[in-house]
Amino acid sequence: MMEEGLTINNLKARVNRIEDILSSVAAGDLEARINSEFEDDFTGVEAAVDLLINDLTDELMQREKTQKELEERLATIQEQQKTILMQQEDLLELSSPVTKVWDNVVVLPVIGTLDSRRTQIMMENLLQKIVDTGCTIAILDITGVATIDTQVANHLIKTVTAARLLGAECIVSGISPAIAQTIVHLGIDLSTIQTKATLQESMQYAFQRNNQHVVEIAPEEHMSHGE
Amino acid sequence: MNDVITERRIPIIKIGNYLIVSIQVDMHDRLAIELQAQILEELSKTGAKGVLIDISVLEMVDSFIGRMLSGMASMAAIMDASVVIVGMQPAVAITLVELGLEMPNVETALNMEKGIEMLEKNLKQRNANKA
Numbered sequence: 135m136m137e138e139g140l141t142i143n144n145l146k147a148r149v150n151r152i153e154d155i156l157s158s159v160a161a162g163d164l165e166a167r168i169n170s171e172f173e174d175d176f177t178g179v180e181a182a183v184d185l186l187i188n189d190l191t192d193e194l195m196q197r198e199k200t201q202k203e204l205e206e207r208l209a210t211i212q213e214q215q216k217t218i219l220m221q222q223e224d225l226l227e228l229s230s231p232v233t234k235v236w237d238n239v240v241v242l243p244v245i246g247t248l249d250s251r252r253t254q255i256m257m258e259n260l261l262q263k264i265v266d267t268g269c270t271i272a273i274l275d276i277t278g279v280a281t282i283d284t285q286v287a288n289h290l291i292k293t294v295t296a297a298r299l300l301g302a303e304c305i306v307s308g309i310s311p312a313i314a315q316t317i318v319h320l321g322i323d324l325s326t327i328q329t330k331a332t333l334q335e336s337m338q339y340a341f342q343r344n345n346q347h348v349v350e351i352a353p354e355e356h357m358s359h360g361e
Numbered sequence: 362m363n364d365v366i367t368e369r370r371i372p373i374i375k376i377g378n379y380l381i382v383s384i385q386v387d388m389h390d391r392l393a394i395e396l397q398a399q400i401l402e403e404l405s406k407t408g409a410k411g412v413l414i415d416i417s418v419l420e421m422v423d424s425f426i427g428r429m430l431s432g433m434a435s436m437a438a439i440m441d442a443s444v445v446i447v448g449m450q451p452a453v454a455i456t457l458v459e460l461g462l463e464m465p466n467v468e469t470a471l472n473m474e475k476g477i478e479m480l481e482k483n484l485k486q487r488n489a490n491k492a
Binding site for chain 2: 257261262264265268270292297298301302
């Protein structure tokens with residue numbers, strides 16, 4: 135089946151070879167090439183097929199490399215994510231240290247940023263501690279808190295109300311000027327909550343509620359106690 | 362009254378001037394209504410001045426029971442007695458607050474002992490007011 139002006143040797147065998155090579159490439163053998171030993175009009179076609187296989191192989195290898203890189207990066211990110219989550223858990227654990235400071239008084243000093251989740255955990259810890267220790271006065275000191283939003287303020291109110299339901303009184307102290315401004319601007323009514331300016335004043339209030347007061351003792355008396 | 366209800370009835374104990382009710386079973390709506398009626402009945406019969414309701418074993422309080430307790434306090438107040446609820450679990454308190462049942466007219470105490478102290482204080486105050 136020769137056309138005018140074309141010289142092709144051994145056409146049938148060479149077409150078969152092209153088919154073979156293409157199918158082995160498709161099957162995954164990326165090294166297979168035609169490498170024709172003939173020099174005639176069909177050689178160009180064979181060379182073009184070889185070229186295409188080369189390009190394809192390059193493309194595939196490039197893609198594999200990129201994929202591997204991406205997978206490695208993903209693994210690193212996942213590892214980091216895990217660390218962050220673990221640290222977050224730790225932080226939540228550490229961030230609500232409810233301490234019994236005196237007969238009948240527990241204190242929860244809050245430091246840092248308050249979000250709903252943290253406030254929720256704080257609330258649960260505080261209530262549990264109230265029940266465990268049997269203390270009827272709880273002081274929530276928010277001196278270390280820079281800002282709060284509506285939701286957090288709402289949580290604080292809920293905490294105080296829940297503490298009351300348990301039979302304890304909850305005092306909030308250390309409201310900063312910025313927070314006071316925010317609260318009033320947001321239209322939140324904190325009048326149902328007992329607030330004190332400082333932790334010291336809330337302690338004094340707690341003593342008062344416990345029918346106790348602090349007395350200063352004379353130095354010599356103090357010395358004699360030491361002996 | 363059928364047997365099931367009598368069997369599950371919650372005991373109301375009178376000690377001194379107070380009635381003590383310790384809820385040891387899971388509350389359902391009908392039991393709650395009956396309990397309320399029984400307590401008020403007992404109040405008028407004995408002339409007690411205070412009611413102590415211990416709910417320390419209750420793991421769950423729904424809005425109905427919450428309202429019943431809150432209503433109980435208002436009713437007792439009209440009958441010249443005060444109600445103190447003692448031993449509420451933290452989870453129950455959180456649930457009630459989330460439900461918006463803040464029970465402003467109900468007095469609460471951490472345990473029986475503190476509850477009785479509170480009732481005694483209330484009674485003393487009332488006597489002082491009368492005098």
